[in-house]
Amino acid sequence: MYTATATDTHGHDHEHAPTGIMRWIASTNHKDIGTLYLWFSLFMFFFAGTLAMMIRAELFQPGLQLFQPGFFNQLTTMHGLIMIFGAIMPALVGFANWQIPLMIGASDMAFPRMNNWSFWLLPAAGLLLISTFFVPGGSIGGGWTMYPPLFIQGGIGYDMAILSVHLMGISSIMGAINIITTVLNMRAPGMTLMKMPLFVWTWFITAFLLIAVMPVLACAITMLLTDRNFGTHFFDAAGGGDAVMYQHLFWFFGHPEVYIMILPAFGIISTIIPTFSRKPLFGYVSMVYAVASIAFLSFIVWAHHMFTTGMPVAGQLFFMYTTMLIAVPTGVKVFNWISTLWRGAITFETPMLFALAFVILFAIGGFSGLVLALVPVDIQLQDTYYVVAHFHYVLFSGSAMAIMGGVYYWLPKWTGHMYDERLGKIHFWLTAIAFNITFFPMHFLGLAGMPRRIPDYALQFADFNMIASIGGFLLGASQLLFLYTVVKCVRGGAPAPARPWDGADTLEWTLPSPAPYHSFVTPPLVK
Amino acid sequence: MAAAHPLDPLARRHRKLLLKLLAAIVLAFGFGFALVPLYDAFCALTGLNGKTRGPEFIAGGLKERGDGAAARAPSRIDTSRTITVEFVGTVMPGLPWEMQPVNARMDLHPGELHQASYRVHNLSDKTIVGQAIPSVSPGEAALHFQKLDCFCFAQQMLAPGETKELPLTFIVQPEVASDVRTITLAYSFFNVAPNAAAAAR
Numbered sequence: 001m002y003t004a005t006a007t008d009t010h011g012h013d014h015e016h017a018p019t020g021i022m023r024w025i026a027s028t029n030h031k032d033i034g035t036l037y038l039w040f041s042l043f044m045f046f047f048a049g050t051l052a053m054m055i056r057a058e059l060f061q062p063g064l065q066l067f068q069p070g071f072f073n074q075l076t077t078m079h080g081l082i083m084i085f086g087a088i089m090p091a092l093v094g095f096a097n098w099q100i101p102l103m104i105g106a107s108d109m110a111f112p113r114m115n116n117w118s119f120w121l122l123p124a125a126g127l128l129l130i131s132t133f134f135v136p137g138g139s140i141g142g143g144w145t146m147y148p149p150l151f152i153q154g155g156i157g158y159d160m161a162i163l164s165v166h167l168m169g170i171s172s173i174m175g176a177i178n179i180i181t182t183v184l185n186m187r188a189p190g191m192t193l194m195k196m197p198l199f200v201w202t203w204f205i206t207a208f209l210l211i212a213v214m215p216v217l218a219c220a221i222t223m224l225l226t227d228r229n230f231g232t233h234f235f236d237a238a239g240g241g242d243a244v245m246y247q248h249l250f251w252f253f254g255h256p257e258v259y260i261m262i263l264p265a266f267g268i269i270s271t272i273i274p275t276f277s278r279k280p281l282f283g284y285v286s287m288v289y290a291v292a293s294i295a296f297l298s299f300i301v302w303a304h305h306m307f308t309t310g311m312p313v314a315g316q317l318f319f320m321y322t323t324m325l326i327a328v329p330t331g332v333k334v335f336n337w338i339s340t341l342w343r344g345a346i347t348f349e350t351p352m353l354f355a356l357a358f359v360i361l362f363a364i365g366g367f368s369g370l371v372l373a374l375v376p377v378d379i380q381l382q383d384t385y386y387v388v389a390h391f392h393y394v395l396f397s398g399s400a401m402a403i404m405g406g407v408y409y410w411l412p413k414w415t416g417h418m419y420d421e422r423l424g425k426i427h428f429w430l431t432a433i434a435f436n437i438t439f440f441p442m443h444f445l446g447l448a449g450m451p452r453r454i455p456d457y458a459l460q461f462a463d464f465n466m467i468a469s470i471g472g473f474l475l476g477a478s479q480l481l482f483l484y485t486v487v488k489c490v491r492g493g494a495p496a497p498a499r500p501w502d503g504a505d506t507l508e509w510t511l512p513s514p515a516p517y518h519s520f521v522t523p524p525l526v527k
Numbered sequence: 528m529a530a531a532h533p534l535d536p537l538a539r540r541h542r543k544l545l546l547k548l549l550a551a552i553v554l555a556f557g558f559g560f561a562l563v564p565l566y567d568a569f570c571a572l573t574g575l576n577g578k579t580r581g582p583e584f585i586a587g588g589l590k591e592r593g594d595g596a597a598a599r600a601p602s603r604i605d606t607s608r609t610i611t612v613e614f615v616g617t618v619m620p621g622l623p624w625e626m627q628p629v630n631a632r633m634d635l636h637p638g639e640l641h642q643a644s645y646r647v648h649n650l651s652d653k654t655i656v657g658q659a660i661p662s663v664s665p666g667e668a669a670l671h672f673q674k675l676d677c678f679c680f681a682q683q684m685l686a687p688g689e690t691k692e693l694p695l696t697f698i699v700q701p702e703v704a705s706d707v708r709t710i711t712l713a714y715s716f717f718n719v720a721p722n723a724a725a726a727a728r
Binding site: 153211214216312 | 576664666
């Protein structure tokens, strides 16, 4: 076994870990920091989820019942921003912190202090963002994409939100530096790049995406900030600026950003499916190349978010074809997952259920994405509920459900206890069913022309909206069961063996459960 | 800090990689700002952002470009095509004015000289100076939409309650792409007084 902690000869000063609250505040241990990331993301998930419940409550019936339109816009804006920057991204970074060192046989992340700092920026950023609800003028209501001119016009809440996104961006960049350095410099002997588990590969490539595009987002919102406060005119037409330029800058970041949120999820799914099929991943090399191609293509498709801003036909065709090209590497991945399942000895534990649902539901989201890539269709569907349906299929049943599946998969290793399989399965079925009740009708609403980000709607949309709201409340309530199951597993449960899943063959399962505080201090030898 | 640390070679490799990654980040940040002039240059070349070429809308009248674009006479009148020009006007927050085109649309042959005007009315009891910013769509038509004279070339002052008709004279050059059948000319009127928009919100 590789539990060499007792024979650590390096005499690290953190051998005697501080206890109590200081353990968490000062921690440089990748497992502690991973745990912090995951709890932070769970909290933000529930906060932004509560905002979603309020949105669905207002949309339950036509007419204005609960909120004024201005506040409704704040709900949708903050729901989007917090889910993306506060819930999904930190959760995936939490997985990276826990799993990358364990999966490549490293003792910790390359820069443990920077790791601590990159986490602790997040609560500050989150607090700054949430506190915008309590400032004069209220929170931000200009949409999560932060488009000018609305974002140049709002009150102090807008400045706070921009600074908060700055902080979260800095945190992500530091996380990315840490991941790249860890992967390149700290792999165990014998762990060549092409032997790395796919989860590590996906995060490795994601980290490069972060380094390339987070600074561009920082640029764009810095320009917003100077336009607001220092009299520049980057986006202000009165001063010779151009608001559409912001959209180009934003989506140059924004499209790679959606792959930042999905590639690590691909990695989680590519770990779970082989385990419960008891077969090695089909087409490992093609999977790596597919991830790399998706990452590359993500840089040349951004303007498909802007087809209605006016673009020459040549531009529309270019962005349409490059967008549709992404279906090819994505198709390779789906094909490989299905081939991995083919003739496997499949069992349906909770993580596997989430993974299978991911493959099916993410494919639906991918297909609606292809529909939206078609210029003439997109011009009809821009800013309708069809778009809302599309990105919830790729972000909730994509990223979020992959994260949930990953949590169930690694909880035994993290906590040393088995989670309650029965509760896990109930949580899965409730989530999968409620998710579809919520978001599938939105396709129809969008095709019928219901615009997004509007608190009221025409009568013909009433039935589908009521169905979506009922599904939404069920989906929200089901996540309380997730919280309960996770907390129950953390507090106790059947002791987990070192390798609770038969088919799991990555390095972390060679460690006892829970994984010791210091692991792989002497690197394992990978054959 | 730890000269005798046993992990020194690894720490050195970390530092080397860290510096490279930091350089990449600085580069990406710089690239973001470099996109601003790049975008402007690209748009000036293609008209993609709907800004017209030729005389630029600066206060004080026509500004002739170096290439003589302002003086460019239409090569011919293309009577084989008819193009519809639509006129749109928006008053931005902070400017208590009303604005509407006298004629909302006009059919014309490329190469013809035409005049159009907007009726602008000051709703407030103050004298206010405004500046109109034009935009032409589709963007690829912008380069061929030539304004010989326009109220947007100068700031406009309206006395309390005053109504004015503001004219523009323009030619749609016959070189405009053959698939362009409708051109929309949109003006946004801004209050020139600094922070007027801020005071209004």
